[in-house]
Amino acid sequence: MRIAVDAMGGDHGPAVTVPAVIEILDRHTAHSVILVGDETEVKAELKDAYHRFGHRLTVRHTTQRVEMHDPPSMSMRKRDSSLRVAINLVKEGGCDGCVSAGNTGALMATARLVLGTLPGVDRPAICTALPGINGHTHVLDLGANIDSPPEALFQFAVMGSVLVSALENKERPTVGLLNIGVEEIKGLDRIKRAATLLQASHLNYVGFVEGDAIYQGSVDVVVCDGFDGNVAIKSSEGVAKMIMHFAREEYGRTPLTRLAGLLSKPVLRAIKHRIDPRRYNGATLLGLKGIVIKSHGGADSYAFTHALEEAILEGEKGVSQRIAKEVEQGLAGRPD
Amino acid sequence: MRIAVDAMGGDHGPAVTVPAVIEILDRHTAHSVILVGDETEVKAELKDAYHRFGHRLTVRHTTQRVEMHDPPSMSMRKRDSSLRVAINLVKEGGCDGCVSAGNTGALMATARLVLGTLPGVDRPAICTALPGINGHTHVLDLGANIDSPPEALFQFAVMGSVLVSALENKERPTVGLLNIGVEEIKGLDRIKRAATLLQASHLNYVGFVEGDAIYQGSVDVVVCDGFDGNVAIKSSEGVAKMIMHFAREEYGRTPLTRLAGLLSKPVLRAIKHRIDPRRYNGATLLGLKGIVIKSHGGADSYAFTHALEEAILEGEKGVSQRIAKEVEQGLAGRPD
Numbered sequence: 001m002r003i004a005v006d007a008m009g010g011d012h013g014p015a016v017t018v019p020a021v022i023e024i025l026d027r028h029t030a031h032s033v034i035l036v037g038d039e040t041e042v043k044a045e046l047k048d049a050y051h052r053f054g055h056r057l058t059v060r061h062t063t064q065r066v067e068m069h070d071p072p073s074m075s076m077r078k079r080d081s082s083l084r085v086a087i088n089l090v091k092e093g094g095c096d097g098c099v100s101a102g103n104t105g106a107l108m109a110t111a112r113l114v115l116g117t118l119p120g121v122d123r124p125a126i127c128t129a130l131p132g133i134n135g136h137t138h139v140l141d142l143g144a145n146i147d148s149p150p151e152a153l154f155q156f157a158v159m160g161s162v163l164v165s166a167l168e169n170k171e172r173p174t175v176g177l178l179n180i181g182v183e184e185i186k187g188l189d190r191i192k193r194a195a196t197l198l199q200a201s202h203l204n205y206v207g208f209v210e211g212d213a214i215y216q217g218s219v220d221v222v223v224c225d226g227f228d229g230n231v232a233i234k235s236s237e238g239v240a241k242m243i244m245h246f247a248r249e250e251y252g253r254t255p256l257t258r259l260a261g262l263l264s265k266p267v268l269r270a271i272k273h274r275i276d277p278r279r280y281n282g283a284t285l286l287g288l289k290g291i292v293i294k295s296h297g298g299a300d301s302y303a304f305t306h307a308l309e310e311a312i313l314e315g316e317k318g319v320s321q322r323i324a325k326e327v328e329q330g331l332a333g334r335p336d
Numbered sequence: 337m338r339i340a341v342d343a344m345g346g347d348h349g350p351a352v353t354v355p356a357v358i359e360i361l362d363r364h365t366a367h368s369v370i371l372v373g374d375e376t377e378v379k380a381e382l383k384d385a386y387h388r389f390g391h392r393l394t395v396r397h398t399t400q401r402v403e404m405h406d407p408p409s410m411s412m413r414k415r416d417s418s419l420r421v422a423i424n425l426v427k428e429g430g431c432d433g434c435v436s437a438g439n440t441g442a443l444m445a446t447a448r449l450v451l452g453t454l455p456g457v458d459r460p461a462i463c464t465a466l467p468g469i470n471g472h473t474h475v476l477d478l479g480a481n482i483d484s485p486p487e488a489l490f491q492f493a494v495m496g497s498v499l500v501s502a503l504e505n506k507e508r509p510t511v512g513l514l515n516i517g518v519e520e521i522k523g524l525d526r527i528k529r530a531a532t533l534l535q536a537s538h539l540n541y542v543g544f545v546e547g548d549a550i551y552q553g554s555v556d557v558v559v560c561d562g563f564d565g566n567v568a569i570k571s572s573e574g575v576a577k578m579i580m581h582f583a584r585e586e587y588g589r590t591p592l593t594r595l596a597g598l599l600s601k602p603v604l605r606a607i608k609h610r611i612d613p614r615r616y617n618g619a620t621l622l623g624l625k626g627i628v629i630k631s632h633g634g635a636d637s638y639a640f641t642h643a644l645e646e647a648i649l650e651g652e653k654g655v656s657q658r659i660a661k662e663v664e665q666g667l668a669g670r671p672d
Contacts, residue, residue, distance in 0.1 A: 133582075180482070180562070210567075211570030211573070211574055212573050212577065214574055215574035215575050216578075226516070228563065230516035231514065232567050233571075234546040234548045235551070235567075235569075235571050236547075236571050238550055240575055241469070242467070242552075243611065246607045246610050246611065247603075257603050260596065263599055264596040264597075264599075266593065267593050270582075270586045271579065271582045275579065275582065
């Protein structure tokens with residue numbers, strides 16, 4: 001497999017992306033990477049690693065970069081940006097997928113333009129796994145689509161289901177639909193209509209779930225509109241940060257609490273590890289003709305390697321092809 | 337002040353509501369309470385406390401109760417339910433407010449029917465405070481309204497602002513509008529239009545905020561549609577529960593971690609206290625002609641006293657009257 005990596009994306013550019021790529025090339029000796037970005041900057045980060053991997057590592061020079069605040073329209077005019085060229089390489093450069101920490105709007109818009117959506121997919125969606133008490137849950141959409149109609153929510157369910165099925169070798173992943181209250185009488189009309197579509201499908205649809213289901217890990221896939229998914233994920237981040245902040249304050253209060261904190265270090269590290277957003281870095285843009293992985297903009301190298309791993313895993317499992325097949329077979333709306 | 341309390345509401349009924357009322361009557365010697373519910377059950381819980389408070393404590397017998405799963409239409413047919421009669425007592429029984437742990441839909445529907453909305457208020461909203469790193473934030477709406485139009489979101493902002501101003505003696509509370517991404521270009525059309533209304537008002541509007549702002553405590557009021565508010569709060573609960581679960585697991589792993597857990601007890605208790613949802617129990621139904629406080633259905637007595645305190649505080653501060661005045665003065669949409 002060959003992965004194209006937008007070396008300039010994110011808050012830190014090559015300082016983060018290059019060490020992550022080196023790590024990945026060391027781990028996966030059968031795969032190769034094309035680093036896309038300013039040749040001088042990228043090579044400065046690569047140092048002697050540039051020669052270590054032979055043909056498995058190439059640098060593709062670009063002259064432009066998409067800024068984090070560039071609106072999609074602006075970003076698409078930058079035809080020689082590292083983000084754009086990385087996607088081009090998936091389209092026609094023999095790459096099996098690409099990874100970028102560039103801005104989400106630009107990445108999605110450019111990927112749609114260059115790669116196009118799979119036949120039958122109306123709207124690509126952003127999906128990521130999140131940690132939960134009983135294993136993790138995949139959530140989509142996380143912000144690519146707002147005001148999604150029932151048919152779009154249904155397609156998210158299909159794509160999420162195929163993704164989990166492929167990545168985790170699950171026969172029939174469970175799918176929940178995000179709503180408020182689990183009673184049938186509540187919730188938005190378009191969500192109720194999506195529920196009707198899901199009930200009539202062959203998906204393993206389990207019904208409405210509320211936001212807390214994400215972190216219980218009680219379902220494999222939670223489907224929602226991008227606005228709601230984004231609200232859920234951002235609120236969750238806020239709570240986690242608040243609890244960590246309070247823990248630091250409380251452990252720092254007196255010599256005795258500081259001692260307790262010292263003794264608790266392995267425990268606190270273990271908890272932190274289990275919810276570490278870096279381990280869940282790498283949201284996938286589903287429904288496109290190709291693998292496009294979005295890393296968090298603020299990712300460090302450790303986090304960025306997870307995004308690279310996601311691209312490799314999706315390539316190995318043929319996620320994009322499997323979604324194409326499912327959608328093509330007219331799954332959408334087909335009763336069992 | 338006199339508060340009407342739905343003694344039968346919630347998962348535990350009088351076993352929870354009665355001890356909380358006794359606690360409140362002990363704390364506030366100038367206030368009185370009418371306990372509404374099955375006289376036998378309520379008096380069995382009251383025991384000798386029934387006589388201790390003299391005229392400050394009365395029991396109003398009712399024969400019906402609203403179940404947690406009753407749809408609003410069904411609950412409204414129960415004219416002698418403790419929930420309904422508690423609200424009636426605000427309307428015409430000389431009570432200054434009422435508190436119920438009964439189901440939200442029933443409480444809102446009955447309160448709208450019996451008390452009515454304040455002149456100029458289109459949709460009442462549910463509002464609660466949530467803990468944050470820099471002090472708490474009031475969030476509304478939390479589920480009373482879905483698909484709220486811009487004008488409704490604007491009214492939520494007005495009501496939330498008046499509430500915080502009254503409760504916390506703040507001159508001009510800051511107001512943020514929940515959106516995805518803080519860039520102007522993102523988000524739903526109705527949210528953008530609400531932003532335009534807010535910008536033209538005399539409210540202290542600070543712009544778009546994301547879900548994490550709630551727990552930073554960076555704004556006094558976060559305004560959102562009820563669907564999104566509910567998603568935010570439920571997701572947050574899920575994360576907090578997950579972290580607590582992981583902490584229990586990790587501290588229980590080995591003799592050494594158990595020792596660390598033992599030494600950390602005061603710290604963990606302090607953290608738990610700071611995010612304890614029981615301390616934030618008591619959501620207020622804003623925009624009605626009277627004070628109606630909704631306690632969590634699963635509340636214990638400690639949590640229920642907080643809901644009672646909220647009713648007393650709102651009564652003392654004249655929240656309902658102040659909102660009425662603001663709305664009546666034609667605040668809505670009035671440019672500065």
